[in-house]
Amino acid sequence: MKKHTATEATPVARLNTEQLKDNIVRHLHASLGTDVNKASPQAWWRATCAAINEQVFDGLRNTQRTHYEKNTRALHYFSLEYLMGRLFSNNLHNLGLYDQARQALGELGMNIADLEDQEEDMALGNGGLGRLAACFIDSLATLNYPAIGYGIHYEHGLFKQSFQDGRQIERPDSWREYGNPWEICRPESVQEISVYGYVETVYDLQGRMKKVWHPGRIIKGVPWDIPVVGYNGSSVNVLRLWESRASDFFNWDVFNSGGYIDAARENIEAETISKVLYPNDETDAGKELRLIQQYFFVSCSLKDIIRRYKRSHGDDWSDFAKQVVIQLNDTHPAVAIPELMRILVDRAEMQWDQAWNLCQQVFAYTNHTLLPEALEKWPVRLFEKVLPRHIEIIYEINRRFLVEQVDVLWPGDNQKKRKLSIIEEGHDPMVRMGHLSVVGSFRVNGVAEIHSTLVKSDLFPEMVALWPDKFTNVTNGVTPRRWLKACNPRLSALLDKQVGTNWPTDLKQLSKFAAFADDPAIQDAFMAIKQQNKAELASVVKKLTNIDIDPHAIFDIQIKRLHEYKRQHLNLLHILALYRRILQEPDYDMVPRVFLFGAKAAPGYKLAKEIIYAINKIADKINHDKRVKNRIKVVFMPNYRVTLAEKMIPAADVSEQISTAGKEASGTGNMKLALNGAVTVGTLDGANIEIAEEVGSDNIAIFGLTVDDVKALQAKGYNSSDYYYADPEIKAILDWLETDYFTPGKPGELAAIKRSLLEGGDPYLVLADFASYVKAQEKIDLWYRDKTLWAKKAMLNTASVGKFTSDRSIEDYVSRVWQLQKCAVNVK
Numbered sequence: 009m010k011k012h013t014a015t016e017a018t019p020v021a022r023l024n025t026e027q028l029k030d031n032i033v034r035h036l037h038a039s040l041g042t043d044v045n046k047a048s049p050q051a052w053w054r055a056t057c058a059a060i061n062e063q064v065f066d067g068l069r070n071t072q073r074t075h076y077e078k079n080t081r082a083l084h085y086f087s088l089e090y091l092m093g094r095l096f097s098n099n100l101h102n103l104g105l106y107d108q109a110r111q112a113l114g115e116l117g118m119n120i121a122d123l124e125d126q127e128e129d130m131a132l133g134n135g136g137l138g139r140l141a142a143c144f145i146d147s148l149a150t151l152n153y154p155a156i157g158y159g160i161h162y163e164h165g166l167f168k169q170s171f172q173d174g175r176q177i178e179r180p181d182s183w184r185e186y187g188n189p190w191e192i193c194r195p196e197s198v199q200e201i202s203v204y205g206y207v208e209t210v211y212d213l214q215g216r217m218k219k220v221w222h223p224g225r226i227i228k229g230v231p232w233d234i235p236v237v238g239y240n241g242s243s244v245n246v247l248r249l250w251e252s253r254a255s256d257f258f259n260w261d262v263f264n265s266g267g268y269i270d271a272a273r274e275n276i277e278a279e280t281i282s283k284v285l286y287p288n289d290e291t292d293a294g295k296e297l298r299l300i301q302q303y304f305f306v307s308c309s310l311k312d313i314i315r316r317y318k319r320s321h322g323d324d325w326s327d328f329a330k331q332v333v334i335q336l337n338d339t340h341p342a343v344a345i346p347e348l349m350r351i352l353v354d355r356a357e358m359q360w361d362q363a364w365n366l367c368q369q370v371f372a373y374t375n376h377t378l379l380p381e382a383l384e385k386w387p388v389r390l391f392e393k394v395l396p397r398h399i400e401i402i403y404e405i406n407r408r409f410l411v412e413q414v415d416v417l418w419p420g421d422n423q424k425k426r427k428l429s430i431i432e433e434g435h436d437p438m439v440r441m442g443h444l445s446v447v448g449s450f451r452v453n454g455v456a457e458i459h460s461t462l463v464k465s466d467l468f469p470e471m472v473a474l475w476p477d478k479f480t481n482v483t484n485g486v487t488p489r490r491w492l493k494a495c496n497p498r499l500s501a502l503l504d505k506q507v508g509t510n511w512p513t514d515l516k517q518l519s520k521f522a523a524f525a526d527d528p529a530i531q532d533a534f535m536a537i538k539q540q541n542k543a544e545l546a547s548v549v550k551k552l553t554n555i556d557i558d559p560h561a562i563f564d565i566q567i568k569r570l571h572e573y574k575r576q577h578l579n580l581l582h583i584l585a586l587y588r589r590i591l592q593e594p595d596y597d598m599v600p601r602v603f604l605f606g607a608k609a610a611p612g613y614k615l616a617k618e619i620i621y622a623i624n625k626i627a628d629k630i631n632h633d634k635r636v637k638n639r640i641k642v643v644f645m646p647n648y649r650v651t652l653a654e655k656m657i658p659a660a661d662v663s664e665q666i667s668t669a670g671k672e673a674s675g676t677g678n679m680k681l682a683l684n685g686a687v688t689v690g691t692l693d694g695a696n697i698e699i700a701e702e703v704g705s706d707n708i709a710i711f712g713l714t715v716d717d718v719k720a721l722q723a724k725g726y727n728s729s730d731y732y733y734a735d736p737e738i739k740a741i742l743d744w745l746e747t748d749y750f751t752p753g754k755p756g757e758l759a760a761i762k763r764s765l766l767e768g769g770d771p772y773l774v775l776a777d778f779a780s781y782v783k784a785q786e787k788i789d790l791w792y793r794d795k796t797l798w799a800k801k802a803m804l805n806t807a808s809v810g811k812f813t814s815d816r817s818i819e820d821y822v823s824r825v826w827q828l829q830k831c832a833v834n835v836k
């Protein structure tokens with residue numbers, strides 16, 4: 009028998025098809041109360057989930073018992089967002105049961121793809137940051153690291169998007185309206201948390217001052233556990249999401265004094281906290297409910313961690329920092345820092361210095377953005393109202409920081425103090441959550457090389473002077489299990505054949521595929537797979553939009569949140585340029601292209617919504633213009649989400665990664681698309697730079713200003729109208745937007761884009777990059793004409809991006825930040 013090493017998990021016993029069939033039918037009867045003759049697809053799906061869960065729960069129990077017995081150090085990932093998508097096929101793949109399940113269901117007369125479509129996406133996140141958290145917990149379980157994800161059990165995830173006359177309409181998402189088979193409620197681990205009220209200063213018998221917080225409100229946190237199944241039967245970790253409820257204790261009080269209606273209102277208010285995910289990517293206003301959401305999940309999670317720690321250590325805190333490390337996913341959970349201080353100082357009666365020491369050993373902080381509007385700040389007065397004790401603690405953290413650190417390095421320098429203070433001065437003073445996070449953490453990282461450099465040079469240069477070793481980089485990654493194996497089974501099978509079957513857990517193996525990049529037979533196989541994926545996507549497009557697209561055209565894809573800095577409007581200007589060339593030159597020679605967009609705009613982001621509207625209106629015009637002769641098609645996919653990404657990415661020829669240099673911290677869609685053999689058109693921004701390094705300059709179309717160019721241009725004074733007047737094509741296109749050409753009878757409906765680029769000053773340098781972008785697109789057109797050349801470039805993309813597995817990101821975090829040990833799970 010093979011011996012298992014310390015890092016290798018014992019494989020779970022796999023079910024065969026017959027056993028799986030029996031289990032599914034058993035659950036149809038025993039769990040769903042129906043039978044094979046009358047069960048709905050929804051019942052079949054739920055019965056299959058229940059059958060899968062038998063395996064999942066075995067793994068969960070084994071993992072939890074092993075971690076408890078071995079008393080392992082564990083990572084605690086704090087994130088306000090987890091963009092999980094569907095779990096059905098993911099769990100089957102990770103358990104190694106997908107093929108058996110497909111066969112079992114087939115023999116029972118069901119199609120597995122139809123069942124997959126029964127599941128709602130778990131869309132508890134906005135975009136990259138939330139999806140990164142989901143990829144990370146997959147990798148942590150796969151690599152057998154003890155870890156738990158903490159977050160909020162939102163009743164409504166990210167809104168559902170549809171279009172009405174081209175305009176975005178938002179509808180609520182109710183992902184668990186009829187119950188979610190993957191989650192387990194844990195009433196035994198409920199927590200209570202406090203908000204509002206006031207702080208009293210009291211003195212004990214020895215004359216020592218103590219602060220006592222008299223809360224105005226108590227709220228119950230109910231944990232829901234979602235098992236996170238590692239690939240190949242390794243660990244099953246947990247994602248623990250907190251749901252808010254009115255505290256029973258508090259409620260009874262009001263109830264007994266005759267206030268039944270008041271009690272019901274209290275209920276509603278308490279339940280509001282976990283009601284809905286804030287739909288803003290990058291920005292968020294100082295909303296009271298958002299601060300309460302942050303505090304709610306952080307406080308519940310810390311209490312949960314401490315409860316578990318005390319189970320084995322009692323009141324002895326000396327091992328706490330050995331057992332516990334907490335990663336703050338951006339500043340959203342940064343209020344954990346003063347909360348842990350409160351628990352240690354006020355509750356455990358620890359000395360301030362000792363408590364602070366502990367905090368600084370436990371927390372690490374990931375920065376995800378440099379955009380000024382996304383750097384979180386909370387009004388001090390809001391803190392005073394919601395968390396009166398925490399603002400006092402923040403003041404004390406700040407006072408000591410300014411006296412003991414800042415004034416020591418820069419004695420008497422008040423300007424430095426003002427710049428570094430956790431409290432921003434002004435008529436409405438603010439708490440700077442980024443500053444608090446840096447001061448309270450032992451490590452701070454950015455999410456791609458260039459971004460981490462900019463975090464140091466532009467965002468926190470003085471903090472680097474104070475603590476040079478605190479700052480590091482961990483480049484993002486994506487899980488190849490979901491983003492290649494599960495979503496692109498055809499390419500996965502080809503890779504299995506050419507490079508062996510280890511690539512899902514050792515993605516560098518894909519580099520062996522480069523040896524076939526000139527092999528005509530493998531090129532044909534690769535391109536045939538792309539063709540089939542494109543044909544499949546074409547039928548999805550037809551179903552969702554009723555637009556016909558030709559699978560032989562170039563599929564050019566831009567999928568990400570809608571934001572000016574991501575420059576979907578640069579893509580649109582290029583489309584308009586091509587359209588105009590066709591109208592002026594009817595035989596204009598270009599490879600037919602389908603431009604596909606997927607993007608949600610934050611409901612309050614006016615210009616983003618205008619860009620969606622413009623794309624839809626222009627799409628409508630171009631798609632119906634006979635003169636175009638199908639050389640251009642434009643499709644805006646409604647309700648872009650993880651599940652749509654899984655269908656679009658395997659079918660992409662071209663990946664649009666065109667943010668203004670310095671603005672996109674990393675990007676992760678760029679990695680998924682390259683992995684699936686798309687060629688990137690991109691700026692030297694975020695992880696594009698590292699992708700270019702890996703794939704080589706022949707296999708990517710880089711264009712535009714660099715970070716240094718952008719800085720230089722802005723320092724000298726950028727004038728977008730120079731480009732408007734100098735380039736007749738730009739002028740004609742922008743003027744076109746003011747006519748009623750795309751919105752018959754309604755001139756000026758698309759003028760917002762032109763205004764933002766001219767009167768608005770074009771803050772993201774769209775016009776400055778336009779000419780170079782058009783050139784890069786011409787290069788793509790040229791490359792695609794040569795089928796062999798294209799196949800080679802696409803294949804080399806797949807072969808070269810092994811670096812971007814989230815397994816590598818996690819190993820980087822482990823060695824640079826977390827210092828965890830792998831823990832093989834014992835099967836009982």
Ligand code: 73E
Nearest residue numbers: 136137289290376377455672673674675
């Ligand atoms: O570049 C992406 C990055 O790949 C960045 O914009 C995104 O995080 C990804 C993962 O590292 C991000 N999201 C947010 N900030 N940066 C954010 C801010 C506020 C609310 C929600 C998300």
